[in-house]
Amino acid sequence: MPYLRLALDVPLARLFDYELADADASAVGKRAVVSFGRRALVGMVIEVADSPADAGVAIKPVEALLDDLPTLPADILDLLQFCADYYQHPLGQVVHTALPGRFREIAPYRVAPACAYQAVDAEALLDSLPKRASLQRRLAAMLAEPCSEAQLRAESGSAWRLVQAWLEQGQLRQVALSLALPQPVAGPALNPGQAAAVAAITQSAGFACHLLCGITGSGKTEVYLHAIAEVLQRGLQALVLVPEINLTPQLEGRFRQRFPGVEIISLHSGVADGERATGWVRAARGEAAIVLGTRLAVFTPLPRLGLVVVDEEHDASFKQQEGLRYSARDVAVYRARQAQVAIVLGSATPALESWYNAEAGRYKRLALPQRAVAGAQPPSWQLVPTRRQHLADGLHAHTLGAIENRLARGEQSLIFLNRRGYAPVMHCSECGWLAACTRCSARLTVHMRERRLRCHHCGWEERFPPACPGCGNSDMKPLGQGTQRLEELLAQRFPQARVLRIDRDSMRRKGSFEAALKTIHAGEVDILIGTQMLAKGHDFPALTLVAVIGADGGLYSADFRASERLYAQLAQVAGRAGRADKPGEVLIQTDFPEHPLYQALLADNYADFAATELAERKLAGFPPYLYQAVLRAEADTLAEAMQFLQGAVALAPLDEAVTVWDPVAASMMRLANRERAQVLVQSGSRARLGAFLAGWMQALRAERSAKVRWSLDVDPLEL
C-alpha cells in the first residue's frame, strides 16, 4: 500500500503519512484532504513512499486527492523546502504561507482556461451605449481588440461585471488567448547607460545577478521593461517583485500599456483572495506572461521563467516580519539561480548586503549615472546647520525663507519629518515626568487636535492628563516636534498658504491618500508636510523644495542599520523634488553638517557611503561580514522570557564557529503588555550557522513551553 507524505498547516516540523491505494509519484505536488486529529485539513503531497516513516502509528486513509489545481512543480517544492531549512520553519506552514489562502479550503478550486474577449461588433456596441457612460465606452473601445480578463479588471472594479453582462447579451465573443507574442509598444529611446544595462541583462547566460544602481529618474523601470520585452519575445515569463506600497497600480498600468494583450497577473495585498488564486493558477499553467507583485509573489510557479526583477531591492517590506520570516529578495535570488536565469536587483541605494556582493564579484553592478529625462537637473542639496542656532519651533530662518520663496513663485514645498503626532512626548517641566505607555516601554505621542496621548507601538490611547501624575502641576508641555505641530506652525507663519499634512493619522480613511495626491497634482496645495508615506515613488511636478528636519536621529543610533536606512530615505525623499523642467532644492537641517553620511549624499556618492559603512561593519563584526539569527521570546513577565532563553542557550549545540550571546531584553522590551527578550547568534559561516540552527531548533522544539511564545528570525533586519 503506498503512503502519501503530507505537509500540513500545523506548527510541527515533520510530515504526516496517510495511505492511498494505487497512488504513485504523480500525486506529488497535489492537494489531499485528510482527517487530522478530529478535524479535516487539506495538505500538500511532498513524497510518495512504500512504507510509513514511523512504524507503529495507526495510519489513516486519504479522504480525497484533489486534482483541480496545476500540480506544484518540483522547482517550487524545492524552493519551499529550501525556505523550511534556511528559515527553520515547519514545511507544512511554509507551503501554506506560499500558496493563496483559497487553497487551504477543502473545496476544489477550478479556473477556466484563460481566454481573451472581443466585441462582435465594436462600433455597434459603442453606439448602443449612453454618451455619458464613460467607463462603458472606454471598455467598448478597448474591446475592439482582444482583451485579457486581467486587463479588463484592471480598468475598473466594476468592469468585469459589465463584461459578463455583455457576454450574456452576445455582444462579446471569447477568443483564444494568443500565445504568439504581441508587439510591445515602443518605449522612449534608451540612453547609453540604460542600453548597456539592458544588453548586460539580456546577454547574460544562465544565472546572473545584476545590481542595477540608479537614482530616482534615472530610468530603472525602462530597463526592466526592455529586458522583459526581450524575455517575452523568447516566449518566457517574467517575475517582478515590488515593495509593499500603494505604488503597484501605477507600475501595473505602465506594464499594461507597454505590453497590450499580454496576460499580466497582479499579486498584492489589495487583490481579493479569489482573484489571487485565479492569477496563481494562470501563472502556473503558463498562461500569464508577467507576474507583478509584492513579496508573496516570489512563490508563484512559472513553468517558463526567464527573468526575475526585484525593484527597490533595499526595501524592508521584502522581509516578512512574522511567521515564516523570509526575505523575498533573497528567495528571489535563490529562485533565479535554481532556474538558471538572470535576476535584476534595482535600487538607488542598494542594501549593503547586495552592495557587498557586488564588490565581491558575485553580483554584477550596472550603473545608471544620468537622468533619463533629457535636460532634467538633479536636485541641489544644501545642509542647514542648526547647532547653536535660534529655531522657530524647529525651523531655521533659512528654511522658512526657502518656503516663502516657493510660495511667491507658486511652487510647492515638502517638509519631511518622519514623526507623526503633535510632539513625541508630553513633559512636566516641574518634576520631569514623561507620559509613557502602560503596556509598552515607549513614550506616548501627543495628538493635540484630539487632545489625546497615543502609543504608536500598540495603539493605546488616553485623554490628556489634567495635571501631572507625578507632582500635580497643571502646566504640562508637549516636548519636541511632530507633523501636527509643524502643520500648526506653518499655518500660522504662512496664513495665505494651503497646507496639507500627509501621515498615517491624517490619511486614515480609505481613499484619502489618493484624494490627497489628486489635490497635490491639481496644484491646490502649497506646503506639504509628510512622513515616510510621501517619500516613495510619487511624482509631484510642481514640487521644487524638500526640507528635511529631525534627520539626525539616524546618525548615531544604537541600530547598526539606522544610517543605511537614513541614507536611503533621504535619497528617496530628495527624488520628489524638481522633476521635469524645474530644478529642485533639498535642504537638510542638521546639527552635524560635517557628517560623512550627509557629505556623501551631497556628492551623490553612494559608493563612498557604502565603503565607509562597510568598513565600520567589518571592524565591528556586523553583517554582511557575519551571518546572524535572533531567537525571540515573549511572555507575561520578563523573567519568564529570560528564563526560557537561558534554557535555550543551555540547549544550544557546541560549535566554535558560532557565537551565542547572552539573552537580553528586546529594545522595545514591553509591547502590548507582553515582555520580550532575545538571544543573538552569529557566525562567519552561513553553512555552520545553518547546521547549528537546525540542531538547536530540534532540541528546542522537544521542550514544551506553555507560557512563552518564541520564534527564530534568520537574517534579522532589526535586533
Next chain:
DNA sequence: AGCACGCCGACT
C-alpha cells in the same frame, strides 16, 4: 495551532 481530556472553584 486546534482540539480534546482532566481536574478543581462558583452557580442554577
Next chain:
DNA sequence: GTCGGCGTGCTC
C-alpha cells in the same frame, strides 16, 4: 450536584 476555568498532551 453541574458549568467552565485553562494546564497538558496529541495529532500520521
